[in-house]
Amino acid sequence: MITVTSLSKYYGRQAAVDDISFEVPKGQILGLLGPNGAGKSTTMRMLTGYLAPTSGSISVAGHDVLTESLAVRRAIGYLPENNPLYDDMNVLDHLQFVVRMREIPAAQVRERLRSVIDVCGLREVLEKSAGQISKGYRQRLGLAQAIIHDPPVLILDEPTSGLDPNQIGEIRQLIKTLGSEKTLILSTHILPEVQSTCDRILIMNRGKLVADGSPDELAARAGSEEIVRVLFKGQPAAGLEKLQAIPAVARVEELAVDEPGVTGMLVIGREGEAGDLRELVYEVVRDEGWPLLELYRQRLSLEDVFKQLTLGENVDEDDVRRVA
Numbered sequence: 001m002i003t004v005t006s007l008s009k010y011y012g013r014q015a016a017v018d019d020i021s022f023e024v025p026k027g028q029i030l031g032l033l034g035p036n037g038a039g040k041s042t043t044m045r046m047l048t049g050y051l052a053p054t055s056g057s058i059s060v061a062g063h064d065v066l067t068e069s070l071a072v073r074r075a076i077g078y079l080p081e082n083n084p085l086y087d088d089m090n091v092l093d094h095l096q097f098v099v100r101m102r103e104i105p106a107a108q109v110r111e112r113l114r115s116v117i118d119v120c121g122l123r124e125v126l127e128k129s130a131g132q133i134s135k136g137y138r139q140r141l142g143l144a145q146a147i148i149h150d151p152p153v154l155i156l157d158e159p160t161s162g163l164d165p166n167q168i169g170e171i172r173q174l175i176k177t178l179g180s181e182k183t184l185i186l187s188t189h190i191l192p193e194v195q196s197t198c199d200r201i202l203i204m205n206r207g208k209l210v211a212d213g214s215p216d217e218l219a220a221r222a223g224s225e226e227i228v229r230v231l232f233k234g235q236p237a238a239g240l241e242k243l244q245a246i247p248a249v250a251r252v253e254e255l256a257v258d259e260p261g262v263t264g265m266l267v268i269g270r271e272g273e274a275g276d277l278r279e280l281v282y283e284v285v286r287d288e289g290w291p292l293l294e295l296y297r298q299r300l301s302l303e304d305v306f307k308q309l310t311l312g313e314n315v316d317e318d319d320v321r322r323v324a
């Protein structure tokens with residue numbers, strides 16, 4: 001549905017987007033992730049035809065963004081970063097304005113309006129001006145404007161930014177519903193967001209793609225180490241020795257525990273050693289007769305992957321200069 005080939009965007013000598021390529025098949029929900037200034041919004045603006053690339057090409061629904069810009073814009077619904085609205089205009093007028101801009105045939109207008117008002121839950125605020133409604137409703141209105149012409153492709157730039165946890169839940173649910181029938185790209189800094197809504201994640205850093213995969217694949221890439229955390233009543237020295245003796249264990253580290261008489265251990269498995277360390281650790285604890293207080297497997301999270309891939313080099317030079 002979307003093909004991006006060797007896409008770059010330079011602002012002066014600075015590459016905001018630096019030679020990225022990817023494809024998005026029909027029906028996929030793709031999360032674009034990255035620290036501030038990574039190039040997410042710039043990429044989305046180019047995808048939607050609002051910004052011309054410095055080099056490279058983009059095709060959306062079979063149309064080239066540069067040469068068939070109008071066809072591409074018809075195929076896309078776009079929620080821009082910061083969701084610009086006219087504060088004096090009421091919600092219904094916003095929708096009717098977009099209806100005219102999108103040239104929706106007169107016979108379909110009522111049905112399309114009814115549909116987006118229901119899907120986005122806007123009925124109770126139709127008469128309010130955009131300046132009076134809450135941030136959550138502003139996002140819903142932005143989404144309604146993006147989907148009113150029923151486009152096959154949706155591009156949402158930080159759809160949940162600035163929302164409270166309840167509103168985030170609602171918008172996420174809405175995105176999931178929309179994603180069941182559309183090809184969707186959304187950008188975010190919020191990791192649980194991509195984990196819960198996206199089929200696939202692209203991580204950008206400094207204009208480049210640094211990772212591409214499903215949430216599980218990316219989490220797995222962070223490390224294949226198996227780590228089990230165990231707390232029991234007993235002497236640390238004995239624990240260390242017995243746990244260290246398990247063949248599948250690479251090393252054991254003692255944890256600082258605040259409870260008297262309680263010992264905590266991190267048991268780290270050998271790289272590539274398949275199998276469940278939890279059971280082996282439990283057997284030792286049981287055989288030694290140590291009262292077991294806690295035992296769980298730690299997994300490296302998507303957050304760890306994100307940090308590994310983007311930390312230490314995401315300083316925006318412009319920001320540094322501004323502060324200096």
Ligand SMILES: Nc1ncnc2c1ncn2[C@@H]1O[C@H](COP(=O)(O)OP(=O)(O)OP(=O)(O)O)[C@@H](O)[C@H]1O
Nearest residue numbers: 011016034035036037038039040041042043316318
């Ligand atoms: N109009 C512009 N003129 C000059 N530089 C720009 C312009 N727009 C963006 N940039 C620069 O391009 C880089 C990428 O910006 P972009 O807005 O695409 O990042 P982002 O990933 O969307 O960040 P955020 O998470 O903060 O929204 C940044 O270094 C930014 O300063």
Ligand SMILES: [Mg+2]
Nearest residue numbers: 040041042081
């Ligand atoms: Mg952005």
